[in-house]
Amino acid sequence: MNLLAQPVGLVHYLVVGAVLFACGVVCMAAKRNALGVLMGIELVLNGANVNFVALGSRFLRADSGSALGLDGQAMALFVIVLAAAEAAVALAIALNYYNTHATIDVDEADQLKG
Amino acid sequence: MDLARILPLLLGLVWLAPLASFGLIVFFGPRMGRHGRGAGFVATGAIGLGFVLSALALGAWLWEHPLGGHGHEAGSHAPAIAPLAGDWYTLGQFGALRLTVGYYIDALTVAMFAMVTLVATCIHVYSFGYMHDELHEVSDPLAPLSTGQPLRRPGRFCRFYQYLSLFCFSMLGLVIAGNVLMVFVFWELVGICSYLLIGFYRERRSASNAANKAFIVNRVGDFGMIVGLMALWGGLGTLAFGDTVDAGGRRRPGIFSQVRPASTHHALVVPDGFVRSAAADQVAEIFRSASNPAEAEARLRAAIDRWRSAGWGYGLLVIAGLGIFCGCVGKSAQFPLHVWLPDAMEGPTPVSALIHAATMVAAGVYLVGRFYPVFTPEVLVVIALVGCITLFLAATIALVATDIKRVLAYSTVSQLGYMMFALGIGGWLAGLFHLLTHAFFKALLFLCAGSVIHATGTNEMPEMGGLRRKMPWTAWTMLVGCLAIAGAGIPFVIGLSGYYSKDAILAQAYLFRQANPRLGWLFYVAAGGAALTAYYMFRLWFMTFAGQPRDAHRFEHAHESPPVMYVPLVVLAAAAVVLGWPVFGVTELLEQARPAGTAEGAIGAVLLPAVALPAEHLSHAPEVHGPATWIAMFTALAGFGVAVVFYGLRVLDPQDVRRTLAPVYDFLWHKWYFDELYQACFVRPALALARLAAAIDRTIIDGIADGLARLVRLASVADDWLDRLFVDGLVNRIAQWTYGMGVALRAVQTGQLRQYVMFLGAGTVALFVLVSFLWSLALPGP
Numbered sequence: 069m070n071l072l073a074q075p076v077g078l079v080h081y082l083v084v085g086a087v088l089f090a091c092g093v094v095c096m097a098a099k100r101n102a103l104g105v106l107m108g109i110e111l112v113l114n115g116a117n118v119n120f121v122a123l124g125s126r127f128l129r130a131d132s133g134s135a136l137g138l139d140g141q142a143m144a145l146f147v148i149v150l151a152a153a154e155a156a157v158a159l160a161i162a163l164n165y166y167n168t169h170a171t172i173d174v175d176e177a178d179q180l181k182g
Numbered sequence: 183m184d185l186a187r188i189l190p191l192l193l194g195l196v197w198l199a200p201l202a203s204f205g206l207i208v209f210f211g212p213r214m215g216r217h218g219r220g221a222g223f224v225a226t227g228a229i230g231l232g233f234v235l236s237a238l239a240l241g242a243w244l245w246e247h248p249l250g251g252h253g254h255e256a257g258s259h260a261p262a263i264a265p266l267a268g269d270w271y272t273l274g275q276f277g278a279l280r281l282t283v284g285y286y287i288d289a290l291t292v293a294m295f296a297m298v299t300l301v302a303t304c305i306h307v308y309s310f311g312y313m314h315d316e317l318h319e320v321s322d323p324l325a326p327l328s329t330g331q332p333l334r335r336p337g338r339f340c341r342f343y344q345y346l347s348l349f350c351f352s353m354l355g356l357v358i359a360g361n362v363l364m365v366f367v368f369w370e371l372v373g374i375c376s377y378l379l380i381g382f383y384r385e386r387r388s389a390s391n392a393a394n395k396a397f398i399v400n401r402v403g404d405f406g407m408i409v410g411l412m413a414l415w416g417g418l419g420t421l422a423f424g425d426t427v428d429a430g431g432r433r434r435p436g437i438f439s440q441v442r443p444a445s446t447h448h449a450l451v452v453p454d455g456f457v458r459s460a461a462a463d464q465v466a467e468i469f470r471s472a473s474n475p476a477e478a479e480a481r482l483r484a485a486i487d488r489w490r491s492a493g494w495g496y497g498l499l500v501i502a503g504l505g506i507f508c509g510c511v512g513k514s515a516q517f518p519l520h521v522w523l524p525d526a527m528e529g530p531t532p533v534s535a536l537i538h539a540a541t542m543v544a545a546g547v548y549l550v551g552r553f554y555p556v557f558t559p560e561v562l563v564v565i566a567l568v569g570c571i572t573l574f575l576a577a578t579i580a581l582v583a584t585d586i587k588r589v590l591a592y593s594t595v596s597q598l599g600y601m602m603f604a605l606g607i608g609g610w611l612a613g614l615f616h617l618l619t620h621a622f623f624k625a626l627l628f629l630c631a632g633s634v635i636h637a638t639g640t641n642e643m644p645e646m647g648g649l650r651r652k653m654p655w656t657a658w659t660m661l662v663g664c665l666a667i668a669g670a671g672i673p674f675v676i677g678l679s680g681y682y683s684k685d686a687i688l689a690q691a692y693l694f695r696q697a698n699p700r701l702g703w704l705f706y707v708a709a710g711g712a713a714l715t716a717y718y719m720f721r722l723w724f725m726t727f728a729g730q731p732r733d734a735h736r737f738e739h740a741h742e743s744p745p746v747m748y749v750p751l752v753v754l755a756a757a758a759v760v761l762g763w764p765v766f767g768v769t770e771l772l773e774q775a776r777p778a779g780t781a782e783g784a785i786g787a788v789l790l791p792a793v794a795l796p797a798e799h800l801s802h803a804p805e806v807h808g809p810a811t812w813i814a815m816f817t818a819l820a821g822f823g824v825a826v827v828f829y830g831l832r833v834l835d836p837q838d839v840r841r842t843l844a845p846v847y848d849f850l851w852h853k854w855y856f857d858e859l860y861q862a863c864f865v866r867p868a869l870a871l872a873r874l875a876a877a878i879d880r881t882i883i884d885g886i887a888d889g890l891a892r893l894v895r896l897a898s899v900a901d902d903w904l905d906r907l908f909v910d911g912l913v914n915r916i917a918q919w920t921y922g923m924g925v926a927l928r929a930v931q932t933g934q935l936r937q938y939v940m941f942l943g944a945g946t947v948a949l950f951v952l953v954s955f956l957w958s959l960a961l962p963g964p
Contacts, residue, residue, distance in 0.1 A: 097939040105935065174935040181933025 081122030088115030102162045102172040106155060113151045120144045185246050186266050189287050192239040193295055193358055194270065196232040200350035203228035207347060209856040211340035218316045218340030225343035226306040229350050233299035243292045247774055248766040262290065263774050267360055267424025267436065278419050279957040280434075284360025286423040289781045290614065290775035293768070297618050300757070301540045302350050304750035306343075306381045308629050309532040311747035312636055313342050313426060325385035333385050342382065342530065349375035353541050356546065361421040362411055362437070365549065365906045369407070369509065372542045380526045392525035399522040403512015410505020413498055414556075423552070428755040438555045438777065441499070448779025450558065456495035457486050464489070468483050496558070503561035506553050509566075514546025514598045517572040521856050523595055524579075527587040528740040531632030533620075534587060539594045539628050540621040547601040551614045555777040556604065559784050563701075566606025566694075570704045571772050573599030575854060577714035581721075582850045585641045589722050593667065594624055596711060600687055603708060608783050608795035609690030611772055616687055618768060619679035619761050623666035626754035627719075630660035633747055634726055637740040638733075645736055650727035652740045655748040657727040659755040664723045666758040668716040668818050673811050680813075682762030686769075689810035696806075697794040711815050716821030723830035893915060 071080060092111030099105050122128060124140015166172050184464030207221045214220025231727070247263055265288035273281040285291075316337035323332040352371035359365040372398075414437060415421060422436040435443075440455075442448040458465050465482060472478035489495070510516070515523035526538045537543070550557075550565060557565070573596045581590035595618050605612035633656040634649060636639055650657035662678070669684040673676015688708060695705040730739035742748070759767060783797035801807060828836045840847045852858065930941075 093939065093943045097936050097943060100936070105939075106484025177935065178933030180931075182928035 078128045080121055081118060081128070085115045085118035086124065088112075090119060091115075100173050100175050102165065102174050102177075106158050106162070106173055109158070110151060113147055115151070117144045117147050120147065185242060186268075188242055189239055189266055190241070190268065190270065190285050190571060191291070191293070192235050193285065193287060195355075196235045196239070196295060196299060197351065197354040197358055198236075199228040199232045200225070200347040200354070203353060204347035206342055207344040211344055214340065217337060219317060221340030221343045222306070222310055222313075225347045226303070228347060229299060229302045229306050232350070232354070233296075233303045234297045236295040238413060240292050240296045243289065244771075247289070249770040252384055265291075265424050265775070267422065267426055269360065269426060279415075280421075280428075281363060281365060282361060284422060284423070284426065285358050285626065286360040287358065288624060288775040289771050289773075290548075290551065291357055292883070293618060293771055293775075294505045295354065296312075297621050298353055298357065298541050299756070301621055302346075302353075302536060304754050305532045305536045305540075305625065305629065306346060308632070308747050308750040309342065309530075311744050312532050312632055313339055313530065318340060322383065322385060324533060325383065325387075335385065338382070342379075345375055345378050345382070346533075346536070349379070349537060355409075355547055358510045360423060360426075362423070363421045364413060365552075366407065367413060369513065369549075370404070372537070372545060373397065373404075373513070376400075376526070376537050376542055379537060380529040382529050382533065386528065389528040392522075392528040396511075396522040396526050399519050403509045403519055405836070406505045406508020406511075408505070410502050410508065413502035413505060413520055415496070417459050417498055417502065418453055418533065419455055442555050442777075442779040444778075448555075450555070450784070451778070452490050452495040452499055454486055456498045457490050458482075458495075460495040461485075461489050464486045479597075490560075499556070500558050500560050503553070503557045504564060506556070507561060507565055510546030510550050510602075511568060512546075513549075514543050514602065515572075515595050516599060516602055518573055518856075520572060520576060520595050521853075521860060524588050524853070525589040527585070529592050531587065531628060532637060534591070535625045535632065536629030538591065540625040541597055543594060544601070544617050544621060547605065547613060547617050549596060550602065550605050551610060551617075554610055554780055559795060560790050562606045562784075562795060563793050564606070564703075564792060566603055566704060569602030569604070569606055570707050571599070572596065572804060573711045574707050574714075575599075576612075577711050577718065578850055579853050581717040582715060582847060584615050584643050585772055586634065586643050586646075586722060586726065587628070587641055589718055590624070590627055590631055593627075593715065593718065596715065597624065597667070600684070600708070600711070602685040603704070604690060607690055607694040607704070609798055609801070611769060611798055612683065612686035612690050612801075614772055615762075615769055616683035618772075619666070619683040619758070622754055622761055623663045623678075623680060623758035624950070626758050627660060627667065628808060629747075629751055629754065630656050630663060633743045633751070636743055636747070639739070640733075640736060643722065645733040646726045646731075647729045648727070648731040648734075648737060649740055652737070653727075653742045655742055655751065659751040660727070661747070662725060662758055667719055669712060669814055669914040670818065673815050674808075677762065678759050679762035682769075684803070685807070685811050685814050688712070688814045689807045690796070690798060692810040692813075693796040693801045693806050697796045700791075701793070709813050710813055713817040713821035716818040717825045718821075719931070720822050720825035721829050726913040728833070743796055782874070843854070854905040 071083065074080075089112055092108045092113075092115055095108030096105050096110055097108075099108060120140040120143045122140070124138065124143070162172055164176060169176060203225045206224055212218045213223045214224065216671035227639065229233045256550040256634075265286055267286045269284040271283040273283065275281070316339040318337050319334055321332045321334050321335050325333040327333055341367060352368045352375055356365060356368035356372060377393050377397045381390050383389045384393070411421075418437055418440050420434060420436060420440070422434065423438055424436045424700065425439050426434050426436065428434055440453045442450055464485070468481050469475075469478045472481060512519045523538060523543065527534055529538070576599060579872050580589050583589045583592060597616070601613040601620070602617050604610075604616060630911065633653065634646065637649070637653060637656075638646055640646070666678040666680040669677070669680040671681030688705075691705040691708045695702040760766065781797060781799065783795040785792065785794045801810075816884060826837070827833050849855070
């Protein structure tokens with residue numbers, strides 16, 4: 069079954085979400101710059117958001133009409149708010165880290181190792 | 183004047199004053215004045231008050247019963263004056279047994295109170311001087327420490343007076359006691375006071391040994407006394423001396439009226455109780471065979487008289503008497519228990535004077551006098567024999583002793599023997615009269631000896647001599663004491679107190695010899711004893727005060743004692759001189775207290791060949807008293823003469839005689855080997871037994887205990903091993919595992935953020951792979 073040959077449906081959204089997620093994880097794992105890691109996090113969150121929105125869309129679901137169909141969108145809004153709050157905190161941590169260590173290389177930040 | 187109300191009150195106060203003083207000194211003694219000096223004033227004040235009240239009581243008594251007015255007529259049976267008997271306080275009643283604090287007051291009690299308090303007051307005053315050293319720290323060279331240094335200890339002035347007060351209380355209680363139980367209690371109390379005061383210098387080994395010896399020897403006598411008490415209690419059902427009236431108005435007959443009831447004109451009869459105890463089997467038989475109790479009682483009443491005339495129960499009465507006398511033998515240091523008194527001289531000299539000469543040792547004689555109505559002729563013969571042996575034995579030992587206090591101690595034993603002897607041969611009055619006179623002159627002699635010891639610092643007479651020039655008061659008052667004890671006087675005109683009392687004893691002995699020719703030797707021994715008395719007393723006086731000083735150093739340091747010591751000597755000397763004078767009527771006073779029924783003497787004894795105890799008033803007859811007085815005079819003069827020859831004029835050298843009579847001298851010097859005999863017979867076996875018991879204790883009892891302990895220890899070791907291996911092992915292993923896991927997990931926590939992300943990612947992927955793999959397995963396959 070060739071996805072490219074199908075009309076755009078739920079699966080295509082999910083594939084986009086998965087790609088975004090994978091990109092984000094790789095970004096988090098590969099970047100040494102704290103800001104880069106934060107960007108990876110944003111990618112992961114957006115990947116999740118795509119999934120929420122796609123799964124919540126009344127146009128993409130088979131049982132459309134039986135529910136209001138706004139749960140996914142509501143969840144996505146929560147995720148956006150959370151992402152904003154998290155970014156604010158994370159940037160503050162990064163700034164403070166820079167102030168004390170004169171770097172934002174996450175490999176240098178291993179004070180919490182066991 | 184109502185004597186029955188006044189006398190118990192007065193004498194009770196006299197009795198309790200020293201107790202109050204004792205209590206005060208116990209609690210506040212050391213805080214009374216400097217170094218407890220005030221304790222002496224409290225004790226002396228108490229006993230002085232006691233003397234004043236006793237004198238008042240004596241005055242009241244004489245006011246009510248004037249001398250000469252009530253004297254015994256020869257042949258009269260009834261007692262002239264009934265004693266005052268009653269109870270102050272009932273401690274408890276158990277069935278028929280009543281335990282009370284009671285009194286029994288007659289002329290003897292009043293006279294004893296006056297004597298004890300006067301002598302005790304003198305001695306309390308004297309002790310201020312004699313015990314002066316105890317006011318500050320004392321260095322005792324006779325109790326060396328292991329380093330060889332003399333022991334230093336704090337002074338014990340207030341403790342001395344504390345004991346003296348306790349003693350006075352006990353002694354007065356013993357005299358006023360209204361029942362045998364009280365007598366026994368105070369008997370033991372004076373014993374413990376004696377023990378405490380003999381061991382006053384308790385750091386000295388000799389003093390503590392002497393205290394133990396006195397205590398243990400007295401226990402031997404007290405054992406007999408308890409037997410006597412049980413016999414009396416079992417047979418008579420009462421412990422009271424006199425008749426008392428209880429709260430219900432019922433009259434309770436006492437011991438004396440049961441033994442000598444008025445119905446038999448106070449002749450000695452065996453009380454019903456003794457007859458019933460002796461014939462217990464027959465009594466039980468009557469009760470078993472009788473149809474009803476009333477009939478049994480009637481038959482019993484008839485039978486008791488029959489049994490009584492057959493002699494049933496008489497043995498019990500003898501045992502009761504001998505038992506009581508046994509206690510008196512211990513307390514009054516009579517043969518064979520005389521060994522403790524000479525050793526008791528380890529105590530301070532005032533104590534020797536008060537307790538071991540004047541009062542406590544005389545308590546035995548007093549008790550024999552008190553129990554006189556109960557004694558059967560057999561018992562009296564035993565008393566006479568014991569007294570006679572004692573007076574001779576102790577007098578002979580005193581001949582060679584060189585320790586000034588020991589000479590006096592043996593003299594005391596000998597004089598107590600005289601008193602016992604007098605009582606045993608029917609001389610009730612003579613014995614107790616000698617008790618009173620002896621108390622004064624012997625206290626005087628002891629205090630004089632104390633004064634000498636205080637001045638010279640030694641007890642040994644061979645180190646003294648010539649002291650009369652240094653100590654005139656002591657020397658001349660002691661001479662008075664020596665003359666008094668020797669019985670000096672102008673025959674039939676006047677004499678010192680000892681002259682009258684000793685003559686009375688010898689006159690009674692003379693009479694006894696006439697009545698019992700087979701026991702006549704008792705009289706000769708007593709008369710010979712008088713010679714020995716005069717000899718050893720003047721030997722003592724000459725060795726101490728006459729001649730040239732034998733130890734120049736000691737003589738230099740000697741000095742007359744302070745007035746606080748010699749004034750009591752003068753008082754006692756005056757009493758020793760005048761007490762016997764007929765004008766003071768001491769004999770008439772004592773005569774008022776003679777127990778009912780004893781004035782007539784007694785003839786015949788059940789268990790012994792007949793012994794006649796002559797009536798005492800017969801000894802006043804000129805044909806008896808005359809020869810007795812002359813014999814006493816000449817024997818005393820003979821003793822005095824020998825002492826003058828040896829020690830006064832030194833015509834003969836005593837050393838020569840000693841060498842000539844070496845075996846006799848050695849025998850006397852070793853005190854007839856009594857201490858050695860007792861050591862071999864009693865002390866050694868007792869110690870051997872103790873050692874055996876100790877060995878058993880150590881090997882068997884300790885072995886069992888040690889074995890058990892070892893067993894318990896083994897068990898605990900095993901338990902410890904189990905604990906460590908299993909319980910601790912389990913806990914430790916769990917802890918180790920937890921720790922190991924922690925260490926292993928620690929490696930994962932690298933602190934590398936990117937690694938964590940890797941783990942997260944890889945972990946999630948692995949989880950997915952795993953779940954989807956297992957999921958496909960779980961699903962039912964196509």
